[in-house]
Amino acid sequence: MVGAGFSMLDVSFTMLMLSFVIKKAARLAALLLMLSAVAFALVSLSPIDPVTAYVGADMLRVGPEQRARIAERWGLDDPPVERYLRWLGQVAQGDLGVSMIYRQPVIEVIGQRFLASLGLMGAAWLCSGVLGFALGVLAGGSAGSVFDRLVRWFAYVLASTPTFWLALLLLIVFSVELRWTPICCAMPAGIAPEDVTLAQRLHHLILPAATLSILGVANITLHTRQKLIAVLESDYALFARAQGETRWSLIRQHGLRNIALPAVTLQFASFSELFGGSVLAEQVFAYPGLGQAAVPAGLRGDVPLLLGIVLFSAVFVFTGNTLADLAYQLLDPRIRLAQLA
Amino acid sequence: MLSVRNLSITFAMYEAGLRRRAITPIAGLDLDVRAGELLGVIGASGSGKSLLAHAVLGILPSNASAAGQIWFKGELLTPARQEALRGKEIALIPQSVGFLDPLMRVGRQVRRAAQLSGASSPVEAQRRIFERYGLRPQDARLYPFQLSGGMARRVLVSTAAVGQASLIIADEPTPGLHPEVVAETLRHMRELADEGRAVLLITHDVGAALTVADRIAVFYAGTTVEVAPVADFQGDGAALRHPYTRALWRALPQNEFISLPGAQPTPDDLPAGCLFAPRCPLATAECRAARPELRPVRGGWARCIHVES
Numbered sequence: 224m225v226g227a228g229f230s231m232l233d234v235s236f237t238m239l240m241l242s243f244v245i246k247k248a249a250r251l252a253a254l255l256l257m258l259s260a261v262a263f264a265l266v267s268l269s270p271i272d273p274v275t276a277y278v279g280a281d282m283l284r285v286g287p288e289q290r291a292r293i294a295e296r297w298g299l300d301d302p303p304v305e306r307y308l309r310w311l312g313q314v315a316q317g318d319l320g321v322s323m324i325y326r327q328p329v330i331e332v333i334g335q336r337f338l339a340s341l342g343l344m345g346a347a348w349l350c351s352g353v354l355g356f357a358l359g360v361l362a363g364g365s366a367g368s369v370f371d372r373l374v375r376w377f378a379y380v381l382a383s384t385p386t387f388w389l390a391l392l393l394l395i396v397f398s399v400e401l402r403w404t405p406i407c408c409a410m411p412a413g414i415a416p417e418d419v420t421l422a423q424r425l426h427h428l429i430l431p432a433a434t435l436s437i438l439g440v441a442n443i444t445l446h447t448r449q450k451l452i453a454v455l456e457s458d459y460a461l462f463a464r465a466q467g468e469t470r471w472s473l474i475r476q477h478g479l480r481n482i483a484l485p486a487v488t489l490q491f492a493s494f495s496e497l498f499g500g501s502v503l504a505e506q507v508f509a510y511p512g513l514g515q516a517a518v519p520a521g522l523r524g525d526v527p528l529l530l531g532i533v534l535f536s537a538v539f540v541f542t543g544n545t546l547a548d549l550a551y552q553l554l555d556p557r558i559r560l561a562q563l564a
Numbered sequence: 565m566l567s568v569r570n571l572s573i574t575f576a577m578y579e580a581g582l583r584r585r586a587i588t589p590i591a592g593l594d595l596d597v598r599a600g601e602l603l604g605v606i607g608a609s610g611s612g613k614s615l616l617a618h619a620v621l622g623i624l625p626s627n628a629s630a631a632g633q634i635w636f637k638g639e640l641l642t643p644a645r646q647e648a649l650r651g652k653e654i655a656l657i658p659q660s661v662g663f664l665d666p667l668m669r670v671g672r673q674v675r676r677a678a679q680l681s682g683a684s685s686p687v688e689a690q691r692r693i694f695e696r697y698g699l700r701p702q703d704a705r706l707y708p709f710q711l712s713g714g715m716a717r718r719v720l721v722s723t724a725a726v727g728q729a730s731l732i733i734a735d736e737p738t739p740g741l742h743p744e745v746v747a748e749t750l751r752h753m754r755e756l757a758d759e760g761r762a763v764l765l766i767t768h769d770v771g772a773a774l775t776v777a778d779r780i781a782v783f784y785a786g787t788t789v790e791v792a793p794v795a796d797f798q799g800d801g802a803a804l805r806h807p808y809t810r811a812l813w814r815a816l817p818q819n820e821f822i823s824l825p826g827a828q829p830t831p832d833d834l835p836a837g838c839l840f841a842p843r844c845p846l847a848t849a850e851c852r853a854a855r856p857e858l859r860p861v862r863g864g865w866a867r868c869i870h871v872e873s
Binding site: 481 | 618621623647650651652655656658660662663664665666667668676677680681707709710723
């Protein structure tokens with residue numbers, strides 16, 4: 224009987240997950256379609272002439288006929304709607320086109336670049352999550368104390384600090400003055416990529432990751448602190464105190480359990496800030512990630528690459544939000560068991 | 565076991581313009597409860613019943629201050645003493661399932677209560693108390709939101725009865741429940757008293773309290789107006805001492821079912837004299853001049869100048 228009960232549970236759970244995945248996939252498809260249309264329209268309206276941007280300093284040596292040939296080759300003379308539909312047709316077949324700047328398929332450029340960004344964003348995501356949660360718990364647990372005020376002040380200052388400014392500040396202090404960290408890039412100059420050691424890669428990762436982590440901390444700290452204070456004022460916290468829990472044992476027993484889920488959710492939902500921050504941080508540190516490729520793609524009118532990055536970043540942020548949704552469905556017994564009932 | 569003497573509780577409030585204002589929802593609260601006795605504490609909502617429970621346990625909000633004396637087993641309670649006694653010697657049964665951690669399985673919550681009460685084997689203690697209250701072993705794996713009304717009551721009683729507390733305070737344990745569940749909960753309260761524990765049953769349900777209590781303490785606007793043996797609640801209420809208690813007794817459906825006109829005064833607008841005077845059929849100029857003292861009357865206590873001792 225018990226075994227049968229569990230397998231029934233498994234079946235309904237699988238069905239639930241299946242309908243969740245289908246719903247999410249449909250939503251993602253609609254989102255990407257609209258997003259690509261808007262991005263394409265914006266690029267078409269942009270005053271940047273891709274040919275001029277592509278030719279750059281060689282302008283004097285390229286005649287009008289040659290420019291016309293490039294434009295024709297790229298299909299720039301066709302009406303925008305036609306160009307968009309053609310691009311869309313290729314994307315539907317899995318072909319994102321070829322980057323004008325890198326002269327490589329867009330997929331390859333994004334793949335290589337994202338791998339570099341992934342290390343950076345992953346490190347920042349973990350550090351800001353762990354540090355932010357810990358600070359939030361300590362501040363919320365001692366609400367009103369000097370420590371709590373310091374943490375809040377620190378978080379407000381961070382929340383209003385521009386990424387590039389903090390990145391420059393860290394560069395000046397740690398790379399220029401103290402010379403503890405390298406001044407740029409993902410690896411030392413003049414060494415073949417296959418000869419670079421892990422230690423060297425990590426050494427180059429420290430400052431960009433620190434910049435992103437420090438900025439991510441503010442949000443999660445303030446949110447966790449507020450949530451913990453609400454938990455400590457709840458009826459079940461009052462009852463726990465009546466049972467003999469002290470402040471910190473109460474936080475260990477009931478506090479962490481009740482604030483962990485919102486914190487995890489918030490952290491997954493912060494993928495958009497993380498990605499946006501990485502564009503700026505990679506730019507300042509000349510770190511060859513996806514964000515650093517996005518800037519020239521925009522400035523030099525590399526339409527396939529830019530649209531590819533737009534689509535990819537949308538999928539990335541969407542994944543984060545979906546994981547946040549899933550966290551609640553899988554981890555909160557009130558939602559998980561209520562749906563199965 | 566427990567003696568509360570002239571307890572008052574004051575809250576500091578901040579009004580617009582940051583002017584400090586103090587309100588005193590409890591003033592002149594007195595009661596005693598002995599080992600093996602069930603004392604029903606009755607009064608309308610807003611009469612300060614829950615605050616009494618929190619004051620005894622020492623878990624009032626930080627903007628509240630208590631004055632007066634609370635004695636437990638012959639010892640004056642201080643905040644440090646209360647902290648040591650909470651969950652061990654004094655246990656609380658809360659109103660609703662909302663007082664359980666929504667994300668923790670109920671078995672674990674009962675085991676934690678057992679551990680805090682000093683039980684040597686919380687697992688064994690939880691198993692035994694579930695058996696005693698007719699909860700199945702697998703019910704321990706449920707979350708609070710999965711409990712039915714009756715199961716929730718049994719789990720809440722379990723959290724208090726799992727330890728060896730000699731004083732149990734049940735704060736409004738029968739709100740909006742099915743009559744059978746109410747009867748079962750009241751029976752559990754009675755059993756706890758019969759084991760030799762002192763039980764404070766705080767409720768606004770006069771009828772429910774009368775079925776199981778030994779004595780009744782009646783609160784009105786934060787003060788004790790009468791303490792009476794349950795036997796005095798009979799007939800036309802002639803044996804009762806205070807006009808408010810008599811009015812409560814007459815208002816019961818099985819009696820005259822006539823409710824007293826008017827409403828209890830709010831803490832920020834208390835009359836200068838007897839708190840009940842504005843609604844009292846016996847009130848005289850003397851009643852409005854000064855607050856009467858609580859005095860012994862015919863084997864009970866009453867705070868009224870018109871009742872002869």
